[in-house]
Amino acid sequence: MKIKKMLTMGLLLCAGGLLAQETDKYPFRNPDLPLEVRVNDLISRLTLDEKVQLMKHESPAIPRLGIPAYNWWNEALHGVARTPEKVTVFPQAIGMAATFDTEALCTVGDMVASEGRALFNEALQAGDGVAQYRGLTYWTPNINIFRDPRWGRGQETYGEDPYLTAKMGAAMVRGLEGSDERYLKSVACAKHYAVHSGPEYNRHSFDARPSVYDLWDTYLPAFRELVVKAKVHGVMCAYNRLNGQPCCGNDPLLVDILRNQWRFDGYVTSDCWALNDFADHHKTHPEHTVAMSDALLSGTDLECGNRYQLLAEGVRLGLHSERDINVSLARLFTILFKIGMFDPADRVPYSKIGREVIECEAHHRHALRMARESMVLLENRGGLLPLDVSKLKRLAVVGPNADNGHTQLANYYGVPSEIVTPYMALKRRLGGRMQIDCLPGTGLVSRLDDAPDLSQVAAEAGKADVIVFVGGLSADYEGEAGDAGAGGYAGFESGDRTTLRLPSVQQELLRELKKTGKPLVVVNMSGSAVSLVWEKQQADAVLQAWYGGQAAGDAIADVLLGEYNPGGRLPVTIYAGEEELPPFESYSMQNRTYRYYTGTPLYPFGYGLSYTKFSYADFHCVAKAATGTSFKVAVTVRNTGGYDGDEVVQLYVQHPQDGRTVRPLCALKGFRRVHLKRGASAKVEFTLTPEELALTDAQGNWTERAGQVTLFVGGGQPRYAEGVTATLQLKGEPYQIN
Numbered sequence: 001m002k003i004k005k006m007l008t009m010g011l012l013l014c015a016g017g018l019l020a021q022e023t024d025k026y027p028f029r030n031p032d033l034p035l036e037v038r039v040n041d042l043i044s045r046l047t048l049d050e051k052v053q054l055m056k057h058e059s060p061a062i063p064r065l066g067i068p069a070y071n072w073w074n075e076a077l078h079g080v081a082r083t084p085e086k087v088t089v090f091p092q093a094i095g096m097a098a099t100f101d102t103e104a105l106c107t108v109g110d111m112v113a114s115e116g117r118a119l120f121n122e123a124l125q126a127g128d129g130v131a132q133y134r135g136l137t138y139w140t141p142n143i144n145i146f147r148d149p150r151w152g153r154g155q156e157t158y159g160e161d162p163y164l165t166a167k168m169g170a171a172m173v174r175g176l177e178g179s180d181e182r183y184l185k186s187v188a189c190a191k192h193y194a195v196h197s198g199p200e201y202n203r204h205s206f207d208a209r210p211s212v213y214d215l216w217d218t219y220l221p222a223f224r225e226l227v228v229k230a231k232v233h234g235v236m237c238a239y240n241r242l243n244g245q246p247c248c249g250n251d252p253l254l255v256d257i258l259r260n261q262w263r264f265d266g267y268v269t270s271d272c273w274a275l276n277d278f279a280d281h282h283k284t285h286p287e288h289t290v291a292m293s294d295a296l297l298s299g300t301d302l303e304c305g306n307r308y309q310l311l312a313e314g315v316r317l318g319l320h321s322e323r324d325i326n327v328s329l330a331r332l333f334t335i336l337f338k339i340g341m342f343d344p345a346d347r348v349p350y351s352k353i354g355r356e357v358i359e360c361e362a363h364h365r366h367a368l369r370m371a372r373e374s375m376v377l378l379e380n381r382g383g384l385l386p387l388d389v390s391k392l393k394r395l396a397v398v399g400p401n402a403d404n405g406h407t408q409l410a411n412y413y414g415v416p417s418e419i420v421t422p423y424m425a426l427k428r429r430l431g432g433r434m435q436i437d438c439l440p441g442t443g444l445v446s447r448l449d450d451a452p453d454l455s456q457v458a459a460e461a462g463k464a465d466v467i468v469f470v471g472g473l474s475a476d477y478e479g480e481a482g483d484a485g486a487g488g489y490a491g492f493e494s495g496d497r498t499t500l501r502l503p504s505v506q507q508e509l510l511r512e513l514k515k516t517g518k519p520l521v522v523v524n525m526s527g528s529a530v531s532l533v534w535e536k537q538q539a540d541a542v543l544q545a546w547y548g549g550q551a552a553g554d555a556i557a558d559v560l561l562g563e564y565n566p567g568g569r570l571p572v573t574i575y576a577g578e579e580e581l582p583p584f585e586s587y588s589m590q591n592r593t594y595r596y597y598t599g600t601p602l603y604p605f606g607y608g609l610s611y612t613k614f615s616y617a618d619f620h621c622v623a624k625a626a627t628g629t630s631f632k633v634a635v636t637v638r639n640t641g642g643y644d645g646d647e648v649v650q651l652y653v654q655h656p657q658d659g660r661t662v663r664p665l666c667a668l669k670g671f672r673r674v675h676l677k678r679g680a681s682a683k684v685e686f687t688l689t690p691e692e693l694a695l696t697d698a699q700g701n702w703t704e705r706a707g708q709v710t711l712f713v714g715g716g717q718p719r720y721a722e723g724v725t726a727t728l729q730l731k732g733e734p735y736q737i738n
Helices: 002-023 035-044 048-053 093-097 102-126 152-156 162-177 212-219 221-229 251-261 274-280 288-298 310-317 322-338 361-374 422-430 454-461 504-514 533-538 549-560
Strands: 190-193 234-237 267-270 376-380 394-398 435-439 466-472 520-525 541-544 614-620 624-626 631-639 645-654 667-676 681-688 702-704 707-714 723-731
Touching: 035 322, 048 310, 048 322, 093 152, 093 162, 093 361, 102 162, 102 361, 162 221, 162 667, 190 221, 190 251, 212 221, 234 251, 251 288, 267 322, 274 288, 288 310, 288 322, 310 322, 361 549, 376 533, 394 422, 394 454, 422 435, 422 466, 422 549, 435 454, 454 504, 466 504, 504 520, 504 533, 520 533, 520 549, 541 549, 614 707, 614 723, 631 645, 631 667, 631 707, 645 681, 667 681, 681 707
Parallel strands: 190 234, 234 267, 394 435, 394 466, 466 520, 520 541, 624 723
Antiparallel strands: 376 541, 614 631, 631 681, 645 667, 645 707, 707 723
16 A cells, blocks of 8 residues: 555656656746736636636636645734734834834835745745745735724824825835835735725625815815835725725726826735625625626726626626737736746745744834834923933733733734733833832723722722733734624724723723822823723823834833933824714815814824924925926924924925815825934925925815915924924916816
């Protein structure tokens, strides 16, 4: 029997070797031929049934052609996700948005791509195909607009502002895809196209109907930036409908705007099982074969799901042609060729990346840097922070996130070798010098079993010199439908939030802690804006820490102890409560986000305190400019305080409100994070282009027009920060942005 098995194995290996020799002769295997020739040759060798199977995310191997299996589905929102290997985990996307640091985010993308490349290279070399969460087609970044803080998936985005979202998203794309002229390090994907930001419970049937103005002014600019300028290679269409048509079968979105206007030549994938929704939930199609044909003809090249095999039947029924299938298949194979799947390893510059890059020291350092830069100091009454350790003998670290590493990982996460929590970090640094008590006190949304009464927890905490409360939320409660929104708890529904306040059990504990009379620091971990009204009034210091990844605890400790001066800024508006907001299901931007909100926020977009002070002077700006031209503005920023620190210099544009047309109250059009030693100054320049000075009209046109424009440069918005102002007069004919 053993001899028979050996003979069989020998024959198989021999046959495999002969097959490899045979397939190596095909033109598509020749890396010296033009890419288009190789793609067309490969497609010409496939049967119709093979073609439609290759258009699904779980693409099978085609052994007769030597094509390995490839699973397109992979995630890399803030690190390589969902892999059993230990990997580097950076802060959640909303936290990285708070850094306002595009170059640091680009480095994150590059590091993520390196770790993913190492895993992909191993899978490819093993010869068993590329399984799920081993491929290089990452379905990130999420550049939807965080228009409403109740949306559970807003944590995956770069905030509420189209400009910030566009620039941060483009930085992530640059990092992930690399700079080689021929090969992609990995493949980014802009999602979810378009007008997709909650609610979660009805996302499979919801019909978003924004005005044309809001569509082009708010919901599309970041996608345009990533497609037209960053040259992203993937786009994911959303679950919902837009103006009655499912987004994955939406001709205006996918054909007119994406392909014709923006000249996108990459691939479009559906969100997972979104194509099922056409017939099952949207009820826009009578059955699935017709629905799949419509998705194909609208430009959805890849289905994340298991119905695109029906495209073969669609050909036989005359719903579409095999040529239509070839168009999409060519886009998909172009991506696979660009990641080097069919080329010798010595021709692909990224093929030598090995496991040594995963969790390497440089990646650990950068994860800490991003966590540090994401920290936003909201309150510091009486200058309590940084803590004077020389005066402390005992510290109490209280709350459900004080020693909860899982919370720091957010959603779409990988798992690192070590997660440093705030308690761990403080214990390591101060444990030999003072007593550090860890008192969870309560769970995130409910009392702990067999836990002492909250008053008893507070009494124990009150024995310390300072109380650090670490609470907030977690991705178990705010997040994607199906993954979050653990049932039965007030304040959450299907991953979305129904209140902006902290869970009531945490509010109760905070009130008990306040009664002790001891200094109280509140550290809030969340992926969204939490209405910290009581905390703003009663706590001595408030730190917004987001979901900071593997190094969150060290970053928080660094800020509390003065080893790092916080410089993060809010990428969202924090409102006093949900009663300040329009209905969640309304996609009108009226009275939403800092650009249109007419009330007074609890904390404004762009806000964040520092341990030092900065001043602005010498604003250089032309007084007049012709429409259609670009020009530079410059300002001098000086650190006038007692600490070295980072300042996020922000440039806002304000057009006069004429009462007849809709326009933002002000709009971010430039930002730069700069580090200044105390007493030092720097000249910061911005280039203003016609695009940044244009306004959107009711028809969706972006046009720069003659008139007066006010420019403000400072450490935040014009109403809430110190800065300098200049008035610019634009002259000339209207200049339309393509």
